[in-house]
Amino acid sequence: MRxxxxxxxxxxxxxxxxxxxxxxxxxxxxTDSLILHVHPAKVPVSAxxxxxxxxxxxxxxxxxxxxxxxxxxxxxxxxxxxxxxxTSIQQLETQVVFxxxxxxxxxxxxxxxxxxxxxxxxxxxxTGGYKKGRAVNWLIGIGLMLLVxxxxxxxxxxxxxxxxxxxxxxxxxxxxxxxxxxxxxSRVALAGPEVGQGALSNFYALHxxxxxxxxxxxxxxxxxxxxxxxxxxxxxxxxGRAERVTTMPHLVRRELAVAAAVIAAIVIWGMLQPAPLAExxxxxxxxxxxxxxxxxxxxxxxxxxxDTLAAMAxxxxxxxxxxxxxxxxxxxxxxxxxxxSPAGRRSALLGALLSIDLVPLLVFADEAWxxxxxxxxxxxxxxxxxxxxxxxxxxxxxxxxAIPRKVFKANxxxxxxxxxxxxxxxxxxxxxxxxxxxxxxxxxxxxx
Amino acid sequence: xxxxxRQDRLDKPLHTELPEGHTLSRRDFMKVGIGALGALAVLxxxxxxxxxxxxxxxxxxxxxxxxxxxxxxxxxxxxxEFTDGRFFLLRAPDGGFLALHNRCPHxxxxxxxxxxxxxxxxxxxxxxxxxxxxxxxxxVPRPLDAFSVRIQDGVVLVDTFELxxxxxxxxxxxxxx
Numbered sequence: 001m002r003x004x005x006x007x008x009x010x011x012x013x014x015x016x017x018x019x020x021x022x023x024x025x026x027x028x029x030x031t032d033s034l035i036l037h038v039h040p041a042k043v044p045v046s047a048x049x050x051x052x053x054x055x056x057x058x059x060x061x062x063x064x065x066x067x068x069x070x071x072x073x074x075x076x077x078x079x080x081x082x083x084x085x086x087t088s089i090q091q092l093e094t095q096v097v098f099x100x101x102x103x104x105x106x107x108x109x110x111x112x113x114x115x116x117x118x119x120x121x122x123x124x125x126x127t128g129g130y131k132k133g134r135a136v137n138w139l140i141g142i143g144l145m146l147l148v149x150x151x152x153x154x155x156x157x158x159x160x161x162x163x164x165x166x167x168x169x170x171x172x173x174x175x176x177x178x179x180x181x182x183x184x185x186s187r188v189a190l191a192g193p194e195v196g197q198g199a200l201s202n203f204y205a206l207h208x209x210x211x212x213x214x215x216x217x218x219x220x221x222x223x224x225x226x227x228x229x230x231x232x233x234x235x236x237x238x239x240g241r242a243e244r245v246t247t248m249p250h251l252v253r254r255e256l257a258v259a260a261a262v263i264a265a266i267v268i269w270g271m272l273q274p275a276p277l278a279e280x281x282x283x284x285x286x287x288x289x290x291x292x293x294x295x296x297x298x299x300x301x302x303x304x305x306x307d308t309l310a311a312m313a314x315x316x317x318x319x320x321x322x323x324x325x326x327x328x329x330x331x332x333x334x335x336x337x338x339x340x341s342p343a344g345r346r347s348a349l350l351g352a353l354l355s356i357d358l359v360p361l362l363v364f365a366d367e368a369w370x371x372x373x374x375x376x377x378x379x380x381x382x383x384x385x386x387x388x389x390x391x392x393x394x395x396x397x398x399x400x401x402a403i404p405r406k407v408f409k410a411n412x413x414x415x416x417x418x419x420x421x422x423x424x425x426x427x428x429x430x431x432x433x434x435x436x437x438x439x440x441x442x443x444x445x446x447x448x
Numbered sequence: 449x450x451x452x453x454r455q456d457r458l459d460k461p462l463h464t465e466l467p468e469g470h471t472l473s474r475r476d477f478m479k480v481g482i483g484a485l486g487a488l489a490v491l492x493x494x495x496x497x498x499x500x501x502x503x504x505x506x507x508x509x510x511x512x513x514x515x516x517x518x519x520x521x522x523x524x525x526x527x528x529e530f531t532d533g534r535f536f537l538l539r540a541p542d543g544g545f546l547a548l549h550n551r552c553p554h555x556x557x558x559x560x561x562x563x564x565x566x567x568x569x570x571x572x573x574x575x576x577x578x579x580x581x582x583x584x585x586x587x588v589p590r591p592l593d594a595f596s597v598r599i600q601d602g603v604v605l606v607d608t609f610e611l612x613x614x615x616x617x618x619x620x621x622x623x624x625x
Binding site for chain 1: 501531532534550551554555556557558571572573574585589611
């Protein structure tokens, strides 16, 4: 073997000469230290429990990576002009090899990401992951959630079909009701009197350049901060004497397994279910019903029941409450325990059940019987249709907070769990009603 | 020893006494100057970017003067839709013309004219508007926006480059031949 030069050439081409054991361990050390920039060397066993994190952060990160890769691929084929956008998507769906699959992976990953980041936020709230020095990362997380929504929102317009066109028209009209800054944001976003080439260029540039840069920076900080805060939250009593295992392989292998499962699931789903594409955008005729992007439909549903300013005030209050949450809820016991305590668990259940019962009932009652402006004809609609429902909502929220405190003897933090559960369940219920139970003229219909 | 030495240096005042009659040290002048120049540069670049982005919005997508047709084409009490111009041309029973934007001022959906109801209907929230664009029910904040109408040599022209917001319909919004 050693005597044949041909053989040795082949060997050189096909096999890298076996590295010395010393070199291999050095390479290993470099990759390990890369991983250790994100993860600590050892992690507590309790932080690895799947039923604690549900791997929601990891799933979201995997989806972000999938979106990046498929998004770059799509950029090579997509043309951001109102004349060519729809055609280029059609070509992607019908002519480009694997075009439909790549677009489907991008589409479904993006929509799933809205869900997983929302659930991730729920998980962090319910386990008190924003307490004890983790306040900054809670804020970054809220910012990332908004970035995900912006990503989905800007991406929504790009196919330039009827669904995209009118969803963005309705959504930008919604934005223009935000007090003070709303009209300016809406005007700048549209860059014209209605959704057109200006809006498409804006949304494209935001979607493929501005938002990715912002998200990469924020995501990098988010990960680094978890490491800096001593890993993810966990029960206090364990701290110090918790059993720890090495990150490699225990954590890294789990992460890889989750990533592989997510990728496999998305690819299979994408093969079975291509991304939807409606007919070409027609600025002269809106479909009936015209709905906002699905994740904003909950807000659109809210607008059916109260004046826009009142609905905006409610949204701003809820979002503001989430931002100041680390200062609002300073009970530092029971970190790392779902729902804090049995009292917290009961509050959460009460909040969620109240919302699931009350919200559909109120929606139906408002549709069928209640007509506030007609009941108070003497008052301006801003009062009868704005202040009255807003006050009603706030009194209801106060009650959702007060009942657990009185009945379950819950402390402030546990009662907040109930309030938060109520709000999040209401958001979900409103989104479901708006997306599924609203038909032509936005009338309530049964989907089956 | 070394620590003490560093402490000594830090304890020393950064600025020595200013010469008589001076209120600003050279170092402070440089600091403020560089800061001001930096702020100016940021403002300039920001302004450049904003103006760069703004130029597009002035082009307008449908903002031309649309020739609707001879006055006699539109009988009194008629509603004619011009889909490309994004407006309805109305002729009031007394012969006055009014051009209404075909988008609902609430969420921007297109409204349709329903002759049997004598109303404009927005499909998004089932909002309705009367012949002159006044709204009937509350989610809508204001009547349908209007474009200005001119009549030249018996031909109706509609300027679609500027939307006029209205509080309510008033007879002076009508244009007569």
